[in-house]
Amino acid sequence: MNLIRGESLVPAPWKNGGGVTREIDAEPKGAALDAFAWRLSIANVDMPGAFSTFAGIDRTLVLLEGAGMRLHEANGRTHALDTPLAMASFAGETPIDATLVDGPTRDFNVMVRRDRARATVRAHRRESRIVPADDVTIIFCVQGEIAVALDGETRFTLQPDDTLRLDASTARECVVTCMQHEASWLQIGIVITDPSR
DSSP: OEEEOGGGOOEEEOTTSSEEEEEEEEESTTOOTTTOSEEEEEEEEOSOEEOOOOTTEEEEEEEEESSOEEEEETTSOEEEEOSTTOEEEEETTSOEEEEESSSOEEEEEEEEETTTEEEEEEEESSOEEEOOOSSEEEEEEEESOEEEEETTTEEEEEOTTOEEEEETTTOOOEEEEESSTTOEEEEEEEEESOTTO
16 A cells, blocks of 8 residues: 655656656566556646557556647547546557647556556546456546545545556555545556566
8 A cells, every 4th residue: 555645746858848757556566667567657748749659558548637639540540538537548559649629637657567557547536436346447537535444444545647556465445535525536546467577
């Protein structure tokens, strides 16, 4: 179990100057972009432009703030992230050009190396009971304030950009409660399919 406060995340500017990324968590810890099994981050997208390609990676983006963006694939398919919590999933090697709807956006980024792991992402706006069944379960506060109770006892309060990580070895039933009407949160489940690599 690990509580990661949003204020502790370190910004890393993109090489092309189009935005900033804050890594939340990854396995292995501190792995380079060509070596992680999975990686979670928050990105500030300040300018339109081409996405970096990541061969062998499955990606999911969730809009956190801003008017949104549209992701245009070379084959003509377009993903519209134009409302809070809208999400898009695509292969990392797919050429994508992003256009901003009306100014900068912030998004939540899930990346998994498809021959080593897989991920599910769910968005919530109300109280939910979770019985973790994945190797790693992540609870990320998007907006407002949420409370997480483990086995009805241990209680954590999460503010926007705070993350609670529950590993299979210590995971317990938890109830996530929205403490404010506008509160929202993400649930990410990660399954390791090839632990030998």
